[in-house]
Amino acid sequence: MLSRARLLLLPLAPLAVLPLASCGALVDAPSSSAAATDGASGGGADAAVAVNATDSACEVAETDLPGGVTTFSITNAGSQVTEVYVYDGDRIVTEKENIGPGTSYDLTVDLTEGQYQVACKPGMVGDGIRQTVAVTGGSSELTAAEQTAVDAYRAYVQQQADATVPLVQQLRDAVAAGDRTTAQSLYAPSRVGWESVEPVAESFGDLDPRMDVREADLEAGQQFTGWHRLEKALWTGEDLAAVVPVADQLLLDVQELSQRVPNAAITPTSIGNGAKELLDEVATGKITGEEEAFSHTDLVDFKGNVDGAQEAFAVLTPVVQQNDPQLVTELTAQFAAVQAALAPYADASTPGGYASYDTVTEDQRRELARVVDALSEPLSQLGAAAAGQV
Amino acid sequence: MTGVSRRGLFAALGSGAVAGGLVAAGVATADRSGASAAASSGSGSARVVPFHGEHQAGVATDVQANLHFAAFDVTATSRDELVSLLQDWTAAAVALTAGREVGDGGASGGAPLAPPSDTGEAVDLHANRLTLTVGAGPSLFDDRFGLAAARPAALVDIPAFPADALVPERSDGDLCVQACADDPQVAVHAIRTLTRLAAGRAAVRWAQLGYGRAATVDPSAPTPRNLFGFKDGTANPAASDTATLDAQVWVQQGDDDAAGGAGAWMAGGSYLVARRIRMHIETWDRTSLQEQEQVIGRTKAAGAPLGHAGEHDAFDPRSLPASSHVRLAHPETNGGAQMLRRGYNFTDGTDGLGHLDAGLFFLAYQRDPRTAFIPVQTALARQDALSEYLEHTGSGVWAVFPGVPDGGYLGQQLLST
Numbered sequence: 053m054l055s056r057a058r059l060l061l062l063p064l065a066p067l068a069v070l071p072l073a074s075c076g077a078l079v080d081a082p083s084s085s086a087a088a089t090d091g092a093s094g095g096g097a098d099a100a101v102a103v104n105a106t107d108s109a110c111e112v113a114e115t116d117l118p119g120g121v122t123t124f125s126i127t128n129a130g131s132q133v134t135e136v137y138v139y140d141g142d143r144i145v146t147e148k149e150n151i152g153p154g155t156s157y158d159l160t161v162d163l164t165e166g167q168y169q170v171a172c173k174p175g176m177v178g179d180g181i182r183q184t185v186a187v188t189g190g191s192s193e194l195t196a197a198e199q200t201a202v203d204a205y206r207a208y209v210q211q212q213a214d215a216t217v218p219l220v221q222q223l224r225d226a227v228a229a230g231d232r233t234t235a236q237s238l239y240a241p242s243r244v245g246w247e248s249v250e251p252v253a254e255s256f257g258d259l260d261p262r263m264d265v266r267e268a269d270l271e272a273g274q275q276f277t278g279w280h281r282l283e284k285a286l287w288t289g290e291d292l293a294a295v296v297p298v299a300d301q302l303l304l305d306v307q308e309l310s311q312r313v314p315n316a317a318i319t320p321t322s323i324g325n326g327a328k329e330l331l332d333e334v335a336t337g338k339i340t341g342e343e344e345a346f347s348h349t350d351l352v353d354f355k356g357n358v359d360g361a362q363e364a365f366a367v368l369t370p371v372v373q374q375n376d377p378q379l380v381t382e383l384t385a386q387f388a389a390v391q392a393a394l395a396p397y398a399d400a401s402t403p404g405g406y407a408s409y410d411t412v413t414e415d416q417r418r419e420l421a422r423v424v425d426a427l428s429e430p431l432s433q434l435g436a437a438a439a440g441q442v
Numbered sequence: 443m444t445g446v447s448r449r450g451l452f453a454a455l456g457s458g459a460v461a462g463g464l465v466a467a468g469v470a471t472a473d474r475s476g477a478s479a480a481a482s483s484g485s486g487s488a489r490v491v492p493f494h495g496e497h498q499a500g501v502a503t504d505v506q507a508n509l510h511f512a513a514f515d516v517t518a519t520s521r522d523e524l525v526s527l528l529q530d531w532t533a534a535a536v537a538l539t540a541g542r543e544v545g546d547g548g549a550s551g552g553a554p555l556a557p558p559s560d561t562g563e564a565v566d567l568h569a570n571r572l573t574l575t576v577g578a579g580p581s582l583f584d585d586r587f588g589l590a591a592a593r594p595a596a597l598v599d600i601p602a603f604p605a606d607a608l609v610p611e612r613s614d615g616d617l618c619v620q621a622c623a624d625d626p627q628v629a630v631h632a633i634r635t636l637t638r639l640a641a642g643r644a645a646v647r648w649a650q651l652g653y654g655r656a657a658t659v660d661p662s663a664p665t666p667r668n669l670f671g672f673k674d675g676t677a678n679p680a681a682s683d684t685a686t687l688d689a690q691v692w693v694q695q696g697d698d699d700a701a702g703g704a705g706a707w708m709a710g711g712s713y714l715v716a717r718r719i720r721m722h723i724e725t726w727d728r729t730s731l732q733e734q735e736q737v738i739g740r741t742k743a744a745g746a747p748l749g750h751a752g753e754h755d756a757f758d759p760r761s762l763p764a765s766s767h768v769r770l771a772h773p774e775t776n777g778g779a780q781m782l783r784r785g786y787n788f789t790d791g792t793d794g795l796g797h798l799d800a801g802l803f804f805l806a807y808q809r810d811p812r813t814a815f816i817p818v819q820t821a822l823a824r825q826d827a828l829s830e831y832l833e834h835t836g837s838g839v840w841a842v843f844p845g846v847p848d849g850g851y852l853g854q855q856l857l858s859t
Binding site for chain 1: 517553554555557638641642643645754
């Protein structure tokens with residue numbers, strides 16, 4: 053019998069302090085939660101690290117930290133609203149925006165060995181005032197099973213990214229040739245790889261806004277580029293010559309993605325959280341039909357998201373099987389239920405292999421939403437389970 | 443159900459040692475005092491209405507200020523899963539109605555890498571007299587869970603009435619949960635929590651928020667007004683009037699014997715009829731005072747029956763206009779049938795034409811809808827002058843489970859048979 057009572061079952065404190073392998077995984081914890089430090093394990097920092105953010109300084113109380121779960125206790129002592137980022141090179145590890153003057157916020161993050169920068173951005177503009185932080189230890193403690201999971205997932209992400217390059221090349225060529233029909237048929241398939249590994253791609257903060265932004269989500273002054281710019285041009289009869297530069301840039305971006313995968317920060321927890329984020333994408337973007345507003349190929353993305361999440365679960369299964377076998381049983385059943393719910397929409401006669409979403413009725417969308425919810429609730433526990441916090 | 447999770451669940455919520463599906467024996471002998479309708483402990487926002495008792499709370503409980511009502515479709519595929527859902531809901535309801543956070547870590551004490559077990563928006567809001575009242579609709583009694591033979595004869599499908607404008611997306615449901623509290627956020631938190639717990643086993647079919655209690659079971663309190671500006675629920679049974687409650691509201695032992703006893707498990711329960719009644723506020727507001735009073739059958743200011751001075755004056759319903767609402771709905775016009783009304787006003791924004799999408803979310807508890815709601819509504823739908831201003835847009839009927847004894851679970855009387 054599967055228990056869906058999972059949210060009531062979390063023990064007060066971590067059951068056992070397993071060698072905490074997770075690194076780079078993010079938790080945005082509400083302020084002054086005692087649990088934020090309870091959860092520290094595996095050599096992580098025991099106490100919160102104070103960050104005093106003012107209009108002209110970003111004082112981090114300790115700059116040499118042990119690896120593991122670390123809580124930055126941020127106090128905005130300045131006169132402006134501020135935001136605090138933790139960077140690993142150009143990668144955003146975690147961030148908290150909108151910290152008002154005189155207020156505090158606890159930002160919990162799981163840090164592996166390496167150099168980081170804590171940046172305070174008074175007024176929430178610019179590169180911020182930066183403080184370098186060195187983290188030692190904590191990253192070499194992956195168990196063999198955890199290392200296997202990370203390696204397997206990285207290989208999967210690499211494979212998906214690599215496979216996307218020639219598909220985008222073909223799409224670009226069709227756009228450049230002004231061949232609308234061919235380009236339309238190549239559009240959805242070119243996105244599947246991206247959709248299956250999107251959380252990793254999003255961890256490179258600059259790529260996602262260029263490659264996958266939706267027109268409705270543009271900020272003032274932001275260029276509309278990437279797949280959805282091409283989608284709009286392809287389905288609204290625009291002159292394709294005008295978007296050839298967009299297609300050229302998209303090709304460069306997928307090539308860059310493929311090159312950056314080896315440097316992506318991947319941990320058991322980030323894999324688990326990424327699976328959850330993929331289902332979030334389904335729930336907020338695909339079920340509603342907002343993702344592919346012109347092409348209506350949402351179900352192709354949906355399938356990519358679910359397959360990517362299922363792969364993440366598959367590589368983590370040996371790890372989670374030890375920590376939380378019940379979760380494995382439940383997720384196995386719920387992934388199967390979602391795949392079964394998607395199956396009737398498979399349509400080999402369409403380029404992406406799935407029915408156009410504008411043919412899916414409201415009742416059918418509700419049924420899809422229900423199976424997605426049934427999977428997403430237990431899936432939200434996967435990141436913690438991968439870190440031994442069950 | 444695995445023993446581990448069950449033990450973990452109940453231990454987490456502090457409801458005492460319970461395992462598997464026992465305790466059925468305790469049902470019939472539950473201490474009645476525990477169900478005493480108006481009993482609550484604590485003061486102010488900390489007031490707690492006891493969850494356990496012979497009857498579920500939230501029926502003959504002093505009507506709270508706010509409502510969040512939700513109807514669920516059960517998506518579970520086995521009876522065991524349905525039982526596990528109701529057990530989990532019971533454990534959560536015990537915590538929620540006591541004003542406690544759900545789950546081991548609550549809102550912020552759990553593992554930092556996992557989502558909190560309690561969603562947190564009711565932290566510091568206390569119990570606020572939260573009650574959670576759960577029932578089973580006719581659709582639950584099919585072959586999915588082997589319950590077809592246990593469908594009580596009184597749980598009939600509500601027939602179509604003239605001028606019904608029912609929307610399927612606002613009607614029916616395998617299960618219903620009525621959450622009432624004196625703080626709206628407490629009620630919303632409760633439904634949100636039960637919905638989250640139900641993932642994979644049940645999904646919300648429709649829901650309704652209500653405010654401004656449109657009825658009372660406390661004769662000493664002023665009778666509340668509905669959105670037409672009239673007092674509503676003057677003749678409601680009092681929570682203290684146990685004789686009337688037993689005669690009109692609670693299902694009694696032996697009620698279902700004539701029908702072969704299919705519903706014998708319902709003793710101590712009640713039947714709930716919900717109707718989402720859209721009111722055409724704007725046209726009503728253009729109606730003269732005299733016309734309004736003739737339509738209702740009471741005065742607007744005092745709520746007195748027409749021709750009388752006081753709201754509670756004795757009157758002969760036949761003295762009121764033939765098509766007036768109070769005359770047609772009066773027990774004497776309906777063979778003595780009376781319902782415990784527990785409705786709430788609702789305002790769901792506008793209808794897109796600049797008119798309020800507002801009205802009465804009618805909730806009525808009764809011993810048998812065949813002799814209460816159905817004949818009353820049949821008469822009203824045909825003759826009630828008020829119908830011109832009303833549109834029934836949603837409907838449902840549920841067998842509200844008998845009360846839960848300590849250590850038992852919601853619906854156990856049905857599911858342990």
